[in-house]
Amino acid sequence: MNKEYSGLVKSLVRGAAAATVAVLALSSGAASAEERACLGRLAPISGKVTTNAIGPGETLGVLAGKIDDKLKLNCGIQGKAFFNPDGTFGGFTHTLVCSDTISEFGQTVHSQVVALSRYDGMPQFTSCGIPGMDMQYGSFREITEPQSGRGIFAPTGGGRLEVEGTVNCAGAVDMKIAGEVCLVY
Template sequence: MNNDNPTLVNSLIRGVAVAAVAALAMASGTASAEEAPCEAPGRLVPISGKILTNALGPGDTLGVLSGRIDGQQNLKCGLQGKAFFNPDGSFGGFTHTLVCDDIAPAQYGGDKIHSQVVSISRFSSVPDFRSCGIPGLEYGSFTEVSDPQSGRGIFSPTGGGRLYIDGTVNCAGAVDMKFTGKVCLVP
């Protein structure tokens, strides 16, 4: 390799570094191969839809989810994403919290509540990100799996199921995603 062109050498070094970081994030942040079971009295049902979010700052997103659950019920939910890191400091994924616009009975006390799910999302393959030409900004596509950990309202308090997500992010920080999968509902 000719070292006479420092711009080319620096670009190659950066490209290798980005690939190494993505591979490390993938290896250390990959989701388990199995979806969480649905504990009684919950039942596993299909879910699909789209998610539109914006990056608010490093590691924070805020947006909306719209979709269908169990082939019939429409969902409209707010979505907050918070990045988390593995013990070795590598990117681990996002904790996503959804709160929906429905009114459901609370599990205890006879009160009403808005349905909620907390889910852990991790890359399921190495993301295809490219530089926007501004340090720290990237665009591209990614795939994730998201495992519901807990719920309220219509969702099982013990979580369960799994979502499969395909998404893109642009240089302005808009993130568009489509998802399919299964989630646990309570009667």
């Protein structure tokens, strides 16, 4: 990762724009998430994510989507930035908790996924031009790999999602997701 790109990414994470981008980022050149083997069934997933920055390097929002083009998902999503051991921007950890419920051992379980996300290529960001603030807007592409789950999602993770997103100067992030996720049923 070159110094100019590394400096840009560090600046984004420190500023409010970094928090807005914290939704599902995947970074080429940074340490990649280990792709997990699916110990269940890979199923197609698609959806839309809308989030807002709630602090530097952190976002909170919602995901509305479908699995197998029939099972509807309504989930909350929280994103938190992380750094590689060398101090460079590593990506985001995203946690989704969904409104569905299943019963395991007589207890109610809400489906949940924890995923690692990194930029796929160079994001296309431009300064918002607000004096004293490092706000940026633009578009990005990400790859997200589920690392663990509960409820309908495999405890071991598995699958891969591609994300197309935009961030604006108000701190809103809009994304479309498509890919596969590992299910236990």
